[in-house]
Amino acid sequence: MKTILVTGGSGLVGQGIKAVEHKYPTCKFIYVSSKDYDLSSMKDTQKMFETFQPTHVIHLAACVGGLFKNMNNKVEMLEKNLLINYNVVKCCHESDVQKLVACLSTCIFPDKTTYPINETMLHNGPPHDSNDAYAYAKRMLEIQCKAYRENFGSDFQCVIPTNIYGPHDNYHLEDAHVIPALIHKCYNAKSENVPFVMRGTGKPLRQFIYSEDLAELIIWTMEHNTEPTIILSVPEKDEVSIEYVARLIARSFNYHHNLRFDTSFSDGQFKKTADNSLLASKINYKFTPIEKGINMAVEWFINNYEIARK
Ligand SMILES: NC(=O)c1ccc[n+]([C@@H]2O[C@H](COP(=O)([O-])OP(=O)(O)OC[C@H]3O[C@@H](n4cnc5c(N)ncnc54)[C@H](OP(=O)(O)O)[C@@H]3O)[C@@H](O)[C@H]2O)c1
Numbered sequence: 001m002k003t004i005l006v007t008g009g010s011g012l013v014g015q016g017i018k019a020v021e022h023k024y025p026t027c028k029f030i031y032v033s034s035k036d037y038d039l040s041s042m043k044d045t046q047k048m049f050e051t052f053q054p055t056h057v058i059h060l061a062a063c064v065g066g067l068f069k070n071m072n073n074k075v076e077m078l079e080k081n082l083l084i085n086y087n088v089v090k091c092c093h094e095s096d097v098q099k100l101v102a103c104l105s106t107c108i109f110p111d112k113t114t115y116p117i118n119e120t121m122l123h124n125g126p127p128h129d130s131n132d133a134y135a136y137a138k139r140m141l142e143i144q145c146k147a148y149r150e151n152f153g154s155d156f157q158c159v160i161p162t163n164i165y166g167p168h169d170n171y172h173l174e175d176a177h178v179i180p181a182l183i184h185k186c187y188n189a190k191s192e193n194v195p196f197v198m199r200g201t202g203k204p205l206r207q208f209i210y211s212e213d214l215a216e217l218i219i220w221t222m223e224h225n226t227e228p229t230i231i232l233s234v235p236e237k238d239e240v241s242i243e244y245v246a247r248l249i250a251r252s253f254n255y256h257h258n259l260r261f262d263t264s265f266s267d268g269q270f271k272k273t274a275d276n277s278l279l280a281s282k283i284n285y286k287f288t289p290i291e292k293g294i295n296m297a298v299e300w301f302i303n304n305y306e307i308a309r310k
Helices: 012-023 042-052 067-072 074-094 129-152 178-192 211-224 242-252 290-303
Strands: 002-007 027-032 056-059 099-103 156-161 163-165 196-199 208-210 229-232 259-262
Touching (some): 002 012, 012 163, 012 211, 027 042, 056 211, 074 129, 099 129, 129 156, 156 211, 163 178, 163 211, 178 196, 178 242, 196 242, 208 211, 208 290, 211 229, 242 259, 242 290
Parallel strands (some): 056 099, 099 156, 196 259
16 A cells, blocks of 8 residues: 655645545545644654655645745745755655655746747746746756656656646635636625626636646556656646636626726736647546536635635
């Protein structure tokens, strides 16, 4: 039986793994959050490995946030993430963990690049200035895993998800990613019977993956993948505009008649298209259509409003 330790177990992706773990009866999953161990402390991290003696590790824990949090907390985004990643990877090595799957993000790719981005392009130029602290800390995680592979033959791999959404997200109105922030905004607008106002034109394009789909793909990576680094994303053809997503959210709330766009706000990057052909060459995965995923995410938020992170 594999003992799989999931760091960041209380978060969006960690809870996605919890929701699908019953499909993997030969694995025992252990979930930890910052309330159990502060992984920016080496002492805490060592204690966690001694306690659980994992054979496998899925490393999700990170200081994560949207544009605003990334721009205003650069020291924390850099230092906390560097420390967390350094400690977890080193302890995986010292505890003879058989396999580590560590989580990166498509938002750490070079700012100036051609599209679609693929696994070979991660270090080809500086990231966008707005999230450089987070991005460089994450890029170092990839370098650290590569170094362990090369020096010690460790089976330490990285996965690169695109934008994720689903139950248990962070719904903070300023710090959150676009889908949870829009869900919370639409909830408030409907409660107060005021327009649901979206910042920007809604024209930018994104690939969104449902958290439980990503969870299954991360476990597939743990069990079957041999690539050192792999993008986990819906295909390019499933890229949608933010406007389309806002309309789906408004429709889920039955509030689509009252959606407005405030174009005085800037749009951010127009697109960040990722190429999932490496993944598609290895597994024929049926992704949850975004229309269904948004309905499930909205329903979860409504039913769990009191406990949702916001
Ligand atoms: N969300 C996205 O759209 C997205 C996109 C691409 C990649 N990713 C990556 O996917 C991974 C999971 O993201 P997520 O969205 O699930 O994040 P999340 O919901 O914000 O959860 C973050 C997790 O990390 C834990 N954590 C934070 N600081 C910690 C510390 N010092 N010590 C121990 N644990 C700590 C949190 O614990 P507490 O709950 O106790 O704070 C929580 O369990 C991250 O590596 C992220 O970079 C996310």
